[in-house]
Amino acid sequence: MAKKVIDCDLVVLGAGGSGLVAAVKAAELSGKKVVVLEKAKKAGGSTYYAHGFGVQYSKWQQEAGYPDTRDDTFRRTMNNLKWKVNHKLILNFVYSSGPFFDWLVEKGGAEEYFVKPATYQAPTTAQGGQGPGGQAAGGGMMMRMGSIDFPKRHMNKESRDPSIGPGWMGSYVVTKMLEQCKKLGIEIVTSARATDFITDSKGNVTGVKADTADGKLQVNCKACVAAAGGFGANREKLAKRWPEYADGNRFHIFSCPTSDGDSLDMAEKIGAFVDYKNMYWLVGGPAHHPYSYTIYRIMLQPEMVYVNLNGERFVDETGGLDPCFNPLSKQPQARCYGVADNDLVEMLGERLIANPHDGPTDIPINKKFREDIAYEESLGNELTKKADTLEELAKKIGADPKTLVATINRYNEFCTNGRDLDFIKKPAYLIPIRKPPFYAFHGQRFTETTHGGITINENMEVLNTKGKAMPGLFAAGDNAGGHTIDGAGAGALDFAVVSGYMAGIAAGKYLSKA
Amino acid sequence: MTSTLSTLSRRKFMLMSSAAIATPFILNAAGFVPSANGKEKTKTYQIGSTCIGCHSCFYNCPQSAIHWGNDKYEIDQKKCIQCGTCYETCNISAVIEK
Numbered sequence A: 001m002a003k004k005v006i007d008c009d010l011v012v013l014g015a016g017g018s019g020l021v022a023a024v025k026a027a028e029l030s031g032k033k034v035v036v037l038e039k040a041k042k043a044g045g046s047t048y049y050a051h052g053f054g055v056q057y058s059k060w061q062q063e064a065g066y067p068d069t070r071d072d073t074f075r076r077t078m079n080n081l082k083w084k085v086n087h088k089l090i091l092n093f094v095y096s097s098g099p100f101f102d103w104l105v106e107k108g109g110a111e112e113y114f115v116k117p118a119t120y121q122a123p124t125t126a127q128g129g130q131g132p133g134g135q136a137a138g139g140g141m142m143m144r145m146g147s148i149d150f151p152k153r154h155m156n157k158e159s160r161d162p163s164i165g166p167g168w169m170g171s172y173v174v175t176k177m178l179e180q181c182k183k184l185g186i187e188i189v190t191s192a193r194a195t196d197f198i199t200d201s202k203g204n205v206t207g208v209k210a211d212t213a214d215g216k217l218q219v220n221c222k223a224c225v226a227a228a229g230g231f232g233a234n235r236e237k238l239a240k241r242w243p244e245y246a247d248g249n250r251f252h253i254f255s256c257p258t259s260d261g262d263s264l265d266m267a268e269k270i271g272a273f274v275d276y277k278n279m280y281w282l283v284g285g286p287a288h289h290p291y292s293y294t295i296y297r298i299m300l301q302p303e304m305v306y307v308n309l310n311g312e313r314f315v316d317e318t319g320g321l322d323p324c325f326n327p328l329s330k331q332p333q334a335r336c337y338g339v340a341d342n343d344l345v346e347m348l349g350e351r352l353i354a355n356p357h358d359g360p361t362d363i364p365i366n367k368k369f370r371e372d373i374a375y376e377e378s379l380g381n382e383l384t385k386k387a388d389t390l391e392e393l394a395k396k397i398g399a400d401p402k403t404l405v406a407t408i409n410r411y412n413e414f415c416t417n418g419r420d421l422d423f424i425k426k427p428a429y430l431i432p433i434r435k436p437p438f439y440a441f442h443g444q445r446f447t448e449t450t451h452g453g454i455t456i457n458e459n460m461e462v463l464n465t466k467g468k469a470m471p472g473l474f475a476a477g478d479n480a481g482g483h484t485i486d487g488a489g490a491g492a493l494d495f496a497v498v499s500g501y502m503a504g505i506a507a508g509k510y511l512s513k514a
Numbered sequence B: 001m002t003s004t005l006s007t008l009s010r011r012k013f014m015l016m017s018s019a020a021i022a023t024p025f026i027l028n029a030a031g032f033v034p035s036a037n038g039k040e041k042t043k044t045y046q047i048g049s050t051c052i053g054c055h056s057c058f059y060n061c062p063q064s065a066i067h068w069g070n071d072k073y074e075i076d077q078k079k080c081i082q083c084g085t086c087y088e089t090c091n092i093s094a095v096i097e098k
Helices: A017-030 A045-049 A059-063 A070-080 A087-106 A132-138 A140-144 A151-155 A169-184 A235-241 A262-269 A293-299 A325-329 A342-354 A369-378 A390-397 A401-417 A492-513 B002-007 B010-019 B056-060 B085-089
Strands: A003-007 A010-013 A034-037 A187-189 A192-199 A205-212 A215-220 A223-226 A280-287 A305-308 A335-341 A384-387 A438-451 A461-463 A469-475 B045-047 B066-068 B073-075 B095-097
Touching: A010 A017, A010 A205, A017 A034, A017 A045, A017 A169, A017 A223, A017 A492, A034 A192, A045 A169, A045 A492, A059 A087, A070 A087, A087 A492, A169 A492, A192 A215, A192 A262, A205 A223, A205 A469, A223 A262, A223 A492, A235 A438, A262 A469, A280 A293, A280 A325, A280 A335, A293 A342, A293 A369, A293 A438, A305 A401, A325 A438, A335 A342, A342 A369, A342 A438, A369 A384, A384 A390, A390 A401, A390 A438, A438 A492, A469 A492, B045 B073, B045 B085, B056 B066, B056 B085, B085 B095
Parallel strands: A003 A215, A010 A034, A010 A223, A034 A187, A223 A469
Antiparallel strands: A192 A205, A205 A215, A280 A438, A305 A335, A335 A438, A384 A438, A461 A469, B045 B095, B066 B073
């Protein structure tokens, strides 16, 4: 087996959002040689499929008169995380997102992709997080208050309506960063799986060993950024850490298949403290994911009626992705359908067009939502069902017609009486299901990825088991601990790219000094 | 032109818009010009269980041979012309070439 050796100053593990941003920023700052090792055949990782991220107080927002909400975000995040994490890290993170976005805009082409925020208007109370994503922690909107979202995703030619996939914010970051890598001469070695760190007698990282298709590879370096992601795609590791969810039922994984947590093992081997206890696994459901984003949003409205595959209700639909997840896990096959009648679909569609802020994201739905529904129905698979009678609908979703009719009749009775005796859903959301055609939208559980693991300090340096920083070893993104997503339905990509930016600055400074 | 576009089905419209960016299938991974008669079938493509459902292959398939199966995309081998577009467009190497 041939052994190839590459000498460089900084090696980055993982060519996803964090890794590429860290590599570009460090190369810019220090002018040193940077090499990125990527396990997959292509760069991008899970970031390539990610939605969007919130930005706090960037230049664009300042120009549009947005208030400075960074301190509020800091307080809210710390309280949500019960002050379990390094507050200096979170403060740096909150204050770095604006500069990161400004830096991204400097790379050019941003105006074509994003809409510059319009002049700021204070949100009305009607918009204050009444949506299903909005109930968590004082409103999902809070996460995004004073933040830019990216409604112009259709500018990217690869973008279509689906709720994930190329064309969203993540793929924009990846594409931009790959451009910069080319410009700065950063080498990206694909199909190279890093296996071990090489350390000197003092414990400093001096290199990385990797396996490639052509044999062993050794990269000698002065510093390293571990940005290889969590283990969201490794079912064995997930089952070990969260045995309660390894029930064998449907569980859609959005992590790219190479997210198997190798970097956690590597860091643990050289004495870093990997905090499995304080890791967070982002799960949710029922979601109409990964299909039409428009139906996904309609499905999440509190007026929908969720029924399991037997045709029975099982939860108060107001809860949204987070609270409904556990009840859904207990249903047959962990799948369900959201049932609505013609009037309800019309009403929800029109409402989402009029008020896109009703939920965790500001990304508007497809205004021709009826086309989306008709299109999915025409595919003839499990995604969307339409029928003129409830009996027919029950047959299409594989439920017992009598049970479904009884469920809906009971629900309609609750609507008439103004009280949901089963799940105590708020009377305001009780709308009867009466007018054909009836619709059923498929919902399932999903997981994005795991967050946390390798503990870091506020300078993104990895800490060992004694809590001391390991010089020259940095971590960023999903494999870095210290920031667990705060449950408001957004924030994974925020931390991925912004922590990459912070690690890039830290590594760049470290290399300039060395 | 506008009226033509508005009468197109969503699927056809998407295929049209993707035609400009998809790899032209005459310059595919396998390096041959595919033909619908199946004479040049040298490689087969399958979608592995690591598919996350990002729709890249689905929207780029020139034959509409890819459909949603049980929690992942699947290729209809009867329609597939082995052009390799799915293999090229999959960013996470979930399409297996044999």
